[in-house]
Amino acid sequence: MMGPTLERAMVRATSLSQALALLQETAIPSQPLCGGTDLMVQAMTTQADGRRWVDVGSVDELRGISLDANGLRIGAATTCAELRVHPLVATHAPLLAQCAGQVGARAIQERATPGGNLANASPAADLAPALIAHGAQVELVSASATRRLPVEDFFISYRHTALSTDELILALHLPLSGDALCWHRKVGTRRAQAITKVALAASGLWVKGEAHCRIGMASVAPVPLRCRKTEDWLRRHALEPGWMDAAADILREEISPIDDLRSTADYRRTVAGNLLMAFLRRFQAAR
Ligand SMILES: Cc1cc2nc3c(=O)[nH]c(=O)nc-3n(C[C@H](O)[C@H](O)[C@H](O)COP(=O)(O)OP(=O)(O)OC[C@H]3O[C@@H](n4cnc5c(N)ncnc54)[C@H](O)[C@@H]3O)c2cc1C
Structure with a gap:
């Protein structure tokens, strides 16, 4: 029985207009390829679906x-x-x-x-x-x-x-990050080549005593997530007594992590809140 194969039709686009024209062709469905680090792995584990790869990695634009x-x-x-x-x-x-x-x-x-x-x-x-x-x-x-x-x-x-x-x-x-405090932490099994169990990136700025934060997370929902509820809550309640713990609870409610090969939903929820508090401690100190 034949297994998956890396053999695919591929065109290297030399201009943006050529790449877009190839993608628009309906007779031969196409898929962009750039670095190939996801596509090559997927090609080794799935059967070819008839799509031609259009390599856009060297298109100037x-x-x-x-x-x-x-x-x-x-x-x-x-x-x-x-x-x-x-x-x-x-x-x-x-x-x-x-x-x-x-x-x-x-x-x-x-x-x-x-x-x-x-x-x-x-x-x-x-x-x-x-x-x-x-x-x-x-x-x-x-x-x-x-x-x-x-x-x-x-x-x-x-x-x-x-x-x-x-x-x-x-x-x-x-947009330019200006004076925002920026903080990021990726939690994985080890420091290199580990797929994220939980990650949080945040930027924060104090504007007239209000906390204006943007919080992005990975591996805690079906999609990479902007944590808008937590951001809104922080804007209204930052610096109230117990605000960091309360914000961590809001975040833990906002995300929807799952159990999978790499971690459990419980672990992800706990760590997500802890990461937010680590950011908030630095954010408060930067006030
Ligand atoms: C060993 C290994 C370790 C990895 N570790 C990590 C990691 O730690 N963190 C992480 O996030 N990822 C990791 N990855 C996944 C991968 O490297 C990243 O997601 C990478 O950024 C994919 O970029 P690429 O250019 O190689 O995408 P490709 O494989 O070329 O394409 C990926 C997808 O994007 C589409 N695509 C590519 N470019 C465009 C474009 N310009 N417009 C529209 N569609 C486009 C393709 O059609 C395809 O669907 C790892 C992969 C490997 C093999």
Whole structure:
């Protein structure tokens, strides 16, 4: 009996218009490939579904990191290795630099991209919490239109995103983080090559005594999650007696973790609250 095979039809796109035209063709369904670090693994464990891979990794418009008055633009095919060391990312999106340095090991970081990380839509996607905490928008492009949406709205349900079959993730747009306190922690079985059991990335700013926080989490829900209820609660109740414990309880209610091979729902709930409190202790000290 034949097992899964890595053999696929593949075209390397040399321009954005060519990539989009290929994705639009209905006679031969296509799927974008960037670093291939998710797709190659999936190809080894599943039968080919007849889709042609369109390699978009060297399309100019999907590459590069730049800064203008609106903030940071990061091409979807930028590698995690680039995100990890780029000075603009370190300065304006420190959570992203930190998370990129925790995607697999160095060899994976040389190939893995934010476009692939988001489109793959794993609940454990490591770049998603950082992008949510930084208030990033994802820019999608097809042959006929472009649109932007907040990263947290890109994820619709388990492994399902807002991306249409004829669209590419072109870039990510991040507002400047300013004076926000940024904090991130990934909890895994060990320090390298571990899939996240629970991760939390947060940014926080005190505005006239109010706590303005953005909290992104991975591996605690069917999708990477923005914890809006907890953020709202913090804005109204931060600094009240017992507020950190109460916020941790709100967060534990807001998430919906599961038992799986890597961890249990109980453990994830406990750790999620503890991570939030670790962030809040630093946030209070920065007041
Ligand atoms: C050993 C190993 C360890 C790993 N460790 C981690 C980890 O610690 N944390 C983590 O988050 N992930 C990890 N991963 C998963 C993977 O490396 C990341 O999700 C990576 O960011 C995927 O990017 P890619 O460019 O390789 O995606 P690809 O494999 O090229 O594509 C993944 C998906 O995204 C789609 N896609 C890619 N680019 C675009 C685009 N521009 N527009 C639209 N769709 C697109 C593809 O069609 C596919 O569905 C690991 C993988 C391996 C093999």
